[in-house]
Amino acid sequence: EDKVVQSPLSLVVHEGDTVTLNCSYEVTNFRSLLWYKQEKKAPTFLFMLTSSGIEKKSGRLSSILDKKELFSILNITATQTGDSAVYLCAVGGYNTDKLIFGTGTRLQVFP
Amino acid sequence: AAGVIQSPRHLIKEKRETATLKCYPIPRHDTVYWYQQGPGQDPQFLISFYEKMQSDKGSIPDRFSAQQFSDYHSELNMSSLELGDSALYFCASSSAPDTQYFGPGTRLTVL
Numbered sequence: 001e002d003k004v005v006q007s008p009l010s011l012v013v014h015e016g017d018t019v020t021l022n023c024s025y026e027v028t029n030f031r032s033l034l035w036y037k038q039e040k041k042a043p044t045f046l047f048m049l050t051s052s053g054i055e056k057k058s059g060r061l062s063s064i065l066d067k068k069e070l071f072s073i074l075n076i077t078a079t080q081t082g083d084s085a086v087y088l089c090a091v092g093g094y095n096t097d098k099l100i101f102g103t104g105t106r107l108q109v110f111p
Numbered sequence: 112a113a114g115v116i117q118s119p120r121h122l123i124k125e126k127r128e129t130a131t132l133k134c135y136p137i138p139r140h141d142t143v144y145w146y147q148q149g150p151g152q153d154p155q156f157l158i159s160f161y162e163k164m165q166s167d168k169g170s171i172p173d174r175f176s177a178q179q180f181s182d183y184h185s186e187l188n189m190s191s192l193e194l195g196d197s198a199l200y201f202c203a204s205s206s207a208p209d210t211q212y213f214g215p216g217t218r219l220t221v222l
Contacts (some may be wrong), residue, residue: 024216088153098159101153101154
């Protein structure tokens with residue numbers, strides 16, 4: 001059965017800390033891995049990764065995929081209170097529109 | 112930039128009633144996806160449409176149906192509502208595989 005597992009489930013840090021969120025997957029016919037940030041409403045798209053070893057970066061956020069070991073990490077440097085959210089990892093496969101989501105990592109950043 | 116629009120944002124229904132949720136995709140996006148997110152859970156794929164045709168089907172109950180119209184908006188029709196249908200219903204749209212952009216969601220409460 002296809003599955004996506006995220007760790008840790010919850011993370012509490014102080015502003016300025018750096019965090020690393022993990023996502024491992026077992027998905028048939030893997031096509032891409034996506035990271036979303038979900039605050040109180042809709043998941044907001046962060047990154048889509050399809051190739052191993054190529055880092056995607058947006059400001060203080062960066063992510064990389066390892067297709068051999070079947071995992072991805074999302075790094076957030078110099079965290080701010082506005083980074084507090086649930087970070088969802090999702091995987092898409094060929095021959096399906098479905099994204100399989102992990103249960104998310106809840107990040108809380110305190111001043 | 113224009114985002115996915117969903118209406119209504121909140122909906123309260125009683126058991127056995129029907130509900131219709133609407134989704135307006137980002138302009139020029141041809142694919143629409145529906146997800147259901149229960150409390151504390153990750154989004155679960157329900158159904159998708161590409162160019163007005165059903166593209167993929169997930170864990171959508173038989174009591175639910177959906178369609179995509181000629182203007183690419185989509186409607187999710189839910190009948191014989193049950194308490195367990197209470198959830199956030201997200202619509203997402205894309206113009207390419209996997210990069211799904213989510214709308215703000217409709218929070219359905221069944222009493």
